[in-house]
Amino acid sequence: MPECKVAFENRDILPVLILGLKRDLRSASDPNGIIYPQEAYQLAQAMRADKYMECSAMTGELVKEAFEEICFTAVKTVKEGDGQSQGGCMVM
């Protein structure tokens, strides 16, 4: 079955990127506590993600950089084997 092939293909070369959105809404008045980049980055590392990025589409802050990182990783998947980072999670 083609679905089985898809589901059980060699998936450990899949690059995983973490993207934090609405960066402009990180506010001190959040009742649940602010999510600092350090905390999210730690989680990204624990998930063994390849990259951690943040941006805000409302203000346009870091959107270009984040998109470039995504493109860069995507191009690497076809160019040089896989787009995974060499151990550890990179910060944009």
Next chain:
Amino acid sequence: MDTETRSITLVLVGDAKCGKSTFLSFVHSPCILARKETNWRVRRVTSKDPTAPIVMLRDMDQPFIFEVNSGGAKYRLQFHDTASPDNWMLLEPDVLVICYDISQRLSLLNMRRQACLLSISLHIPPFGRTYPNIPSNRSTPHSGCPSVR
């Protein structure tokens, strides 16, 4: 020089309303604005033009295609924008982008849950849990689930 266009599939996963579509629309908007298509507007605040709106991409137009040039080669990036955690694997992604909303702690927790699902489907042990008899290529530096304060 390689002139053929290669297709790369990217999948965005994450909570509903966490801004995935807005992110893609922001990147995409200059091209669409040129076409003068306007159906749903979000105000964009940039230093250049504070009133320029983002034209939202429509879900039915998926996958969103971006053409990228790199080192003389052309690449076709196909973005799938999905909230479903179950069947994105069937889209056969080359790159997975997990999104979360910085202002919502719940979406960060959901991302963690997403990661647990992912580690099952990638056949790697979930956070720190090692199976003694199965050799794993991936290192497990953390012991136990990371606590979220």
